[in-house]
Amino acid sequence: MIETKPADTPMSSPQVDAAIAAPNCAIQIVSMVHPSPVEFSHVEAHHTIAMQRQRKQAFSSGRYLVEGAEKRFEDIGRVLVVPANVPLQVRAEGGPTQAVRCIFSQDAYARITGLDELVHPNEMVGCLDVKSPRITDTLARLANEAEAPGFASRVLAEALGTSLMVEIARYVNDLQPRSTIQRGGLARRTHRQIIEYVETQNGTPSLSDLAKLTGLSRRHLSRAFKQTTGQTIYDYVEQVRFNRAANMLADTDFLIKDIAFKLGFTCSSSFSVAFRRACGETPKSFRKRMRPGAIEEAETPRSGAPIHAAF
Incomplete structure (x- = not known):
């Protein structure tokens, strides 16, 4: 079983809001308030895949501090990978952040995938912005399970964590050196x-x-x-739509049904289902977390509304 602890940084320690410990992996939902702006270096003792759950920051960039990796700062996306013992230098907008993290040891990764190395240094830049709907969906399911554990949560977390290791191995295998992209x-x-x-x-x-x-x-x-x-055009468009949804929920007083309409959803129910699938929480809970003083509103529309849209 993996035990984790926050890496030392010049900032306040991360707060673990929810967690599941499984034999081959650990799932955490971690919150933190950074200075604004912020620059820091971070090292993980184990391989870590993280998905940001807050609205998209105005700027967030990073670089891996290892021989052979890209030296320039590159944009950090919603999902990123931090290989074990590889320092990651980050420059970002700062402020409150929350992420779901799946953490697994090098031994577990090697045993499950048959690979000794997570990613070669000259391909690490592709791990700053992981574009894979399957990886995003799995992390959202893990976040939901950590926040609202159901029957056999550890068993499910173990299965999803194993699936995530295979998916990241496939993703990394498909990465190409920047010169060929x-x-x-x-x-x-x-x-x-x-x-x-x-x-x-x-x-x-x-x-x-x-x-x-x-x-x-x-x-x-x-x-x-x-x-x-x-990434595909569809995935890119859905990513932009999710970021726009998160920004409107966090920064405006628009009703959830009005946000759904602005984003092209047929009803607030389909928007809520899509948002929860992408983020692991409903629009209502996301807004409450980002804006604790926001006015409560119902987000379930009339019954029978079609649910077909997705981020």
Whole structure:
């Protein structure tokens, strides 16, 4: 069984809000209040996969301090991997943060995957922003189980943790050195055009919308976008929509049903289901955590509403 403790930093110690200890892994939901802005270096004694649960920060970047890794600071995404005993230097907006973490030993990872190394240094940059719906979904399920344990929670956490180790091994196996990623990908102007369009539109732009915008066929656009970014257009659009949802819940007084409408959901019920699947908590509980003084509101609409949308 893994035992973990917070790494020493110049800041106050992290607070463990919920946890499950299983034979091969440990699950923690950890909260912390950082100075604003903040810069620090952090080392994990065991391999750690973490998913941020707060709204997207204005800036958050990092680099692994190990020979052969990218020396420049790169954007940190919602999910990142910290290999055991590899220092991670972070620069970020600061303020309150909360993350769900799955922690597993090098021995457990080697035993389950047959791999001695989690990731080679020249591919570590890809671990600062892990783009995998399966990994995100598994971490959200683990967060939900840690906060509201059900029957055989340790057994389920062990199974999900094992699945997560396999998924991260597959993800890392598909990583390519940065020098090869841009070949056959999007032109920088086209990539920027897509980002600006998606991040400024209400609702959910479709692949057809983006193909028309760029003048590319849907097939070529899909392939080139994946080659350039390492994620599908669908996953990128859903990531932007989730970040927008988190920002509106944390920073505005919009009703949950109005946020759902602005994001292109047919009803607040489908929005709530999608948000909980992506984050491990409902929009209502997320808003309450981010804004303790926010006015309470019901988030379950009339019965019979269709539930089909997802982040």
